[in-house]
Amino acid sequence: MKALHFGAGNIGRGFIGLLLSQAGYEVIFSDVNDTLVELLQERKSYTVRLANEAQETFTVSGVTAINGKHVDEVAEAVAQADLVTTAVGVNILKHIAGGIAKGIELRIERGAAPLHIIACENAIGGSTQLKEHVYALLGEELRTKADAAVAFPDAAVDRIVPIQHNEDPLQVTVEPFYEWVVDESQMMEGFPRIAGIHYVKHLEPYIERKLFTVNTGHCSAAYLGYLQGYATIQEAMAHSPIASLVRHVMQETGSLLIQKHGFDLAQHEIYIDKILQRFKNPYLIDEVARVGRSPIRKLSVNDRLVRPALQAYELGMSPTYLAMAMAAAFLFEDQGDTEAVEIQADLRDIGITQAITKYTTIGEEHPIHQLILTHYEQFKQTAIS
Numbered sequence: 001m002k003a004l005h006f007g008a009g010n011i012g013r014g015f016i017g018l019l020l021s022q023a024g025y026e027v028i029f030s031d032v033n034d035t036l037v038e039l040l041q042e043r044k045s046y047t048v049r050l051a052n053e054a055q056e057t058f059t060v061s062g063v064t065a066i067n068g069k070h071v072d073e074v075a076e077a078v079a080q081a082d083l084v085t086t087a088v089g090v091n092i093l094k095h096i097a098g099g100i101a102k103g104i105e106l107r108i109e110r111g112a113a114p115l116h117i118i119a120c121e122n123a124i125g126g127s128t129q130l131k132e133h134v135y136a137l138l139g140e141e142l143r144t145k146a147d148a149a150v151a152f153p154d155a156a157v158d159r160i161v162p163i164q165h166n167e168d169p170l171q172v173t174v175e176p177f178y179e180w181v182v183d184e185s186q187m188m189e190g191f192p193r194i195a196g197i198h199y200v201k202h203l204e205p206y207i208e209r210k211l212f213t214v215n216t217g218h219c220s221a222a223y224l225g226y227l228q229g230y231a232t233i234q235e236a237m238a239h240s241p242i243a244s245l246v247r248h249v250m251q252e253t254g255s256l257l258i259q260k261h262g263f264d265l266a267q268h269e270i271y272i273d274k275i276l277q278r279f280k281n282p283y284l285i286d287e288v289a290r291v292g293r294s295p296i297r298k299l300s301v302n303d304r305l306v307r308p309a310l311q312a313y314e315l316g317m318s319p320t321y322l323a324m325a326m327a328a329a330f331l332f333e334d335q336g337d338t339e340a341v342e343i344q345a346d347l348r349d350i351g352i353t354q355a356i357t358k359y360t361t362i363g364e365e366h367p368i369h370q371l372i373l374t375h376y377e378q379f380k381q382t383a384i385s
């Protein structure tokens with residue numbers, strides 16, 4: 001069985017590629033990074049190390065790669081695959097849609113078996129978003145045929161894999177924990193289950209619990225850590241006022257999740273505690289710049305800060321800690337991050353009031369807008385204590 005995975009980066013090699021290989025798939029990566037592609041083609045294997053005391057190491061073998069810049073090669077790989085997965089970044093999905101659309105066309109011409117395409121990105125409805133990009137490239141007749149031949153089940157993926165600075169560019173160090181949840185209600189009948197994936201009938205509670213706890217908490221630690229001058233999440237979380245604020249943010253989203261999805265309070269506290277420990281993992285060095293990356297995406301209406309804040313507000317809560325995290329996001333500067341640079345330019349040109357509305361969609365009349373503004377002004381005056 002062949003799995004074509006888009007994105008031979010940290011999650012691609014350190015999580016999805018590893019799990020699919022262990023489940024018996026021959027993994028073919030598609031990437032636009034020539035070095036990664038050439039090394040995978042040459043060596044056909046790489047190692048994954050667990051970030052714990054034992055430093056257990058796995059060798060993933062029988063893998064190869066194709067260059068994602070060669071669309072016809074990508075299309076042929078899609079046509080021959082038994083499964084397609086992605087971990088390229090949600091903003092990149094539109095760039096891989098062309099090869100996937102051509103591949104689907106080939107599959108339909110050849111009468112190939114049905115295919116599942118699973119986007120493993122930090123986003124609500126990642127596979128659905130990919131489907132929209134792909135379908136936009138197919139004519140009406142092909143779209144109708146694709147409905148019967150291809151499914152795009154949404155997924156939630158959780159494993160912390162920092163940016164790597166290893167001598168061997170293919171080696172990847174990952175935290176021991178992982179969770180991959182797939183919406184089986186969007187799958188086609190008779191598709192073989194993959195060991196290691198948790199299939200659920202309703203994904204929303206799982207993706208919201210993960211995105212609004214792990215990702216909300218993590219980016220809060222990054223933005224607060226940045227304000228305090230820390231370079232890594234481990235350093236930021238060792239500063240107890242930051243660790244305490246991050247817990248408050250997660251408890252705020254926790255109240256929402258418990259009320260909305262009926263999670264058990266005690267179990268959710270345990271979930272939060274475990275995640276705080278994962279952030280502090282002393283065997284990983286996770287840069288604030290990575291975890292805070294793409295602040296425009298992270299401040300957007302359907303992402304980890306604004307979405308839970310608006311939902312909490314609708315349920316009668318005042319999301320003050322989420323507003324604090326958003327305020328900190330507006331102060332995040334990184335010359336290497338085009339989104340952070342764009343926000344800072346807008347702050348100079350249009351000011352914070354209009355920037356809040358522009359990036360979060362939360363208008364000046366909304367109480368959350370005022371909360372963000374208040375925290376922003378406070379952060380500009382005083383350090384976190």
Ligand SMILES: NC(=O)C1=CN([C@@H]2O[C@H](COP(=O)(O)OP(=O)(O)OC[C@H]3O[C@@H](n4cnc5c(N)ncnc54)[C@H](O)[C@@H]3O)[C@@H](O)[C@H]2O)C=CC1
Nearest residue numbers: 007009010011030031032068087088089090121122160161
């Ligand atoms: N690193 C982590 O801990 C986690 C990341 N994620 C999500 O996984 C996705 C990937 O994240 P990372 O692995 O950290 O990023 P990464 O930057 O390490 O990997 C992304 C890979 O995609 C490749 N790529 C870019 N454009 C491409 C294209 N057109 N075709 C094929 N490949 C292309 C890049 O060259 C890179 O190798 C993101 O959506 C992220 O939010 C989800 C859970 C955990």
Ligand SMILES: O=P(O)(O)OC[C@H]1O[C@](O)(CO)[C@@H](O)[C@@H]1O
Nearest residue numbers: 122159160161214215218219291
């Ligand atoms: O990949 P993104 O969405 O930029 O955000 C980084 C996030 O990815 C993760 O590494 C894994 O979900 C989180 O630790 C972190 O919040």
